[in-house]
Amino acid sequence: MGRNLEGWNWREALMAAVAVLACAAANSNASADGDADVGQRSVIFAPDAPRPLAPYSHAIRAGRTIYLSGQLGLDPVSNTLVTGGVEKEAEQALKNIGAVLRAAGANYSDVVKVTAIFADLKDFAAVNAIYARYFPQDPPARTGFQAEIPAGALVELEAIAVLPPPTNNTGNGSNAACNTSASIIIPAFLFFLRHASAVHLCIKY
Template sequence: MKPINYLYIVLLLSFFGCQSGKKDITFHPSHLSERQNTPFSAAVETENLLFLSGQIGKDHVKGMLVSGGIEAETKQALENIKAVLAQHNSSLDRVVKCTVILADINDFKAFNSVYVQYFPNKPARTTFAAGGLAIGAKIEIDVIAAK
């Protein structure tokens, strides 16, 4: 009797698992009617993860950035993320990774004072500053959440 090559079996199972997984990606448009024609998805769902597009501190009801500086914009961006997650039956406690882009790295301390109120689980995070953000925003945040 020939010995079983377990590596061969694992590779076969991995290959067939990957092939069937191709259909398990869903590209979700925004839940906001005015954002239905954006050139990106509000969220992309895979078998185990939910990837959200970046959110800025824009009040989508008023159609403008909130006033009050980095702290107010951070709070609004996180509330926007919370709303998108809720739309997909998820929540902030399921977030495993955040990417934070600040317009000014000097806003880090003020941003962080708001951020920690939303993420007691302390997901992995990358934070950096960029030369400019959409519509003059001070912050943009995107997240990846486990389903």
């Protein structure tokens, strides 16, 4: 597991100790960076999505979770419902969700839950066919029900997304360095225990 203790000198042992402390600090910083945004709340505004029709935000980000408000099949330019029936409305609602996701730094693959609201459940199959094109693999969890929808819309879709953990190349490098130095941690510690007096004298004089 490590080197022969007799091959150590005080400088090597001291360098090993410094490396151990540096690894501990790097791992602590990486953990702090990964948790820094947990619990923080920020408002997401999507310039490419329709303007909100009431006092609500396009989305709220809390930590790595993004809560999207329901989207109707509104044209983002005119802010009116698209024509062509429930299929066109569903398509536009999904595009609007995509615009909000992009504004939050996410995409469709980050969606973990969708709620679909239908003015009439007979439109379920038609909406489902459009919906499946946006979530072709590992689709998110979903709930659907019938209710009256504002603006006379035929369908409304809301979503929850979770951003992946941030990649920290520096942290990964530190972990690799720590793993490499792990084999010298115990020998270094034992060396200090056996030669503490000699190390003290070397440093002092």
